[in-house]
Amino acid sequence: MKEVVVFGISANPIHLGHVAIAKELTKYKDEVWLSPCFSHMHNKEMAEPYDRLEMCELAAKDIPNVKVCPIEIEQRWSMPTYEYLNKLKEVFEDICFSFAIGQDNADNIDNWKHYKKLISEFSLIVIPRISNSQEGKDWYRHAPHMFLDNFIPLDISSTNVRENLEKNKDMLSSEVYAYIKENFLYG
Numbered sequence: 275m276k277e278v279v280v281f282g283i284s285a286n287p288i289h290l291g292h293v294a295i296a297k298e299l300t301k302y303k304d305e306v307w308l309s310p311c312f313s314h315m316h317n318k319e320m321a322e323p324y325d326r327l328e329m330c331e332l333a334a335k336d337i338p339n340v341k342v343c344p345i346e347i348e349q350r351w352s353m354p355t356y357e358y359l360n361k362l363k364e365v366f367e368d369i370c371f372s373f374a375i376g377q378d379n380a381d382n383i384d385n386w387k388h389y390k391k392l393i394s395e396f397s398l399i400v401i402p403r404i405s406n407s408q409e410g411k412d413w414y415r416h417a418p419h420m421f422l423d424n425f426i427p428l429d430i431s432s433t434n435v436r437e438n439l440e441k442n443k444d445m446l447s448s449e450v451y452a453y454i455k456e457n458f459l460y461g
Contacts, residue, residue: 291430
């Protein structure tokens with residue numbers, strides 16, 4: 275059975291930090307699926323879903339074993355992660371799914387809907403934060419979960435990119451930057 279890690283992101287916009295994480299995740303599973311959300315769980319304002327989907331396609335196009343999963347946007351799904359992963363299991367019966375999550379979210383997962391089912395039924399791969407990689411909860415440091423404690427993430431945020439696009443354009447692939455400029459996003 276093929277193993278796929280779902281990397282759920284807002285991709286507002288997708289930046290080189292996301293790309294570095296996706297490349298790292300390919301070391302642990304057969305494929306990584308970038309999965310831009312249709313809407314933000316905290317109702318944050320974002321670029322249009324299809325713009326964010328296209329930026330993911332541009333960022334992933336030359337990365338082996340990294341694909342973009344458009345289903346959440348195409349189906350206009352807006353649901354908790356546990357429900358989303360179960361929907362994927364229904365659609366793709368021959369795939370074993372795991373989920374990539376940032377350490378900040380993993381440390382607060384008890385605030386998520388169905389979190390007990392999520393961490394008992396799915397393997398989560400936790401990406402450390404620069405500021406607190408040695409701290410945090412214990413649950414994700416044991417199988418079936420995985421904490422990528424040897425991975426050092428890039429210090430990039432989508433917020434910083436959006437707030438000063440010209441200054442931070444080196445945090446984006448040239449194709450994503452061109453798409454943002456051509457479509458008048460974040461400015």
